[in-house]
Amino acid sequence: MRYLRRLIWFIASRLFLAVLILGLMVIAFYYAMNLTNVQIVLKDGMARRAQVVMQIEDNVSELNKYFQTTFLERDAALATVTQGTSPYRDYNIRGIDHRLDMGFTWIWPWDQTARVEITERIPRIDGRIKGTKAEEAVAQRGESALYPPAWQSARYRAALVKEKGQWKIRSLQLIENLTQ
Numbered sequence: 001m002r003y004l005r006r007l008i009w010f011i012a013s014r015l016f017l018a019v020l021i022l023g024l025m026v027i028a029f030y031y032a033m034n035l036t037n038v039q040i041v042l043k044d045g046m047a048r049r050a051q052v053v054m055q056i057e058d059n060v061s062e063l064n065k066y067f068q069t070t071f072l073e074r075d076a077a078l079a080t081v082t083q084g085t086s087p088y089r090d091y092n093i094r095g096i097d098h099r100l101d102m103g104f105t106w107i108w109p110w111d112q113t114a115r116v117e118i119t120e121r122i123p124r125i126d127g128r129i130k131g132t133k134a135e136e137a138v139a140q141r142g143e144s145a146l147y148p149p150a151w152q153s154a155r156y157r158a159a160l161v162k163e164k165g166q167w168k169i170r171s172l173q174l175i176e177n178l179t180q
Contacts, residue, residue, distance in 0.1 A: 030109030034167075038114050038160055039102060041066055041167045046120055047098040050151065053077050054088040054096065054125070067169045068161070075172075090137065091148045093127035114160045114167070117175065122151035153178040 045066025051057035060081070063072055072078060080086040103117035127148045129137050137145035155175040160167050 027109060031107060034107040034109065034111070034114070035105070037167050038105070038107065038116065041160065041169065042102065042116070042118060042158060043100050045169055046100050046118070047096075049075075049077065050096060050098055050120075050122060053081055053086060054091075054093045054127075054148070054151075055081065055086065056093050056096070068163075071169060071171055087149050088127075090133040091127045091129050093125060093148055095126040096122050096151075097124040098122050112162045113170075116158050116160070117155060118158050119153070119155045119178070121153040121178070125151065 045063070048057060048063055048066060052060055052063060060072075060078070063078075067075075099121045101119040101121075105114055105116040107114050125148045129146050129148075134146060154177050157173040157175055158169055159171045159173075161170045162168075
């Protein structure tokens with residue numbers, strides 16, 4: 001009887017250890033999957049938003065892949081584009097150097113929301129004023145008007161939500177504006 005009890009205890013302890021290790025591996029996998037999805041949505045979504053504001057990209061509906069509709073309706077940067085008051089409307093912008101740094105966040109496999117602090121910078125904008133506007137802009141603002149205005153770098157607290165298995169940015173809360 002004693003040997004049978006030892007054998008059962010040995011098997012049970014090893015089985016418990018194997019289930020514990022397997023459970024940790026599953027949690028690590030889903031954490032990595034969710035974190036990667038959040039990073040991709042933030043990086044691509046914020047870059048696409050900047051491209052729309054700078055009018056490199058015309059398709060505003062593409063932003064629905066990354067942002068909730070309610071956010072897009074109340075975003076001040078996108079409102080300047082729809083109202084025609086974007087500071088980049090008179091420029092032909094060929095490209096940007098978009099950089100996004102993310103803080104640490106923990107996302108459990110069963111979480112449907114995530115919060116992360118991000119820092120967005122665009123240190124270089126490749127573009128020039130449109131030919132018809134050049135003389136007028138130089139007369140009003142000087143030689144620096146030939147090149148697009150600098151992007152306002154900022155730190156945000158982003159809130160994301162999982163909708164139908166896909167992460168989307170629900171809100172961006174400005175923490176602080178940064179100097180280049």
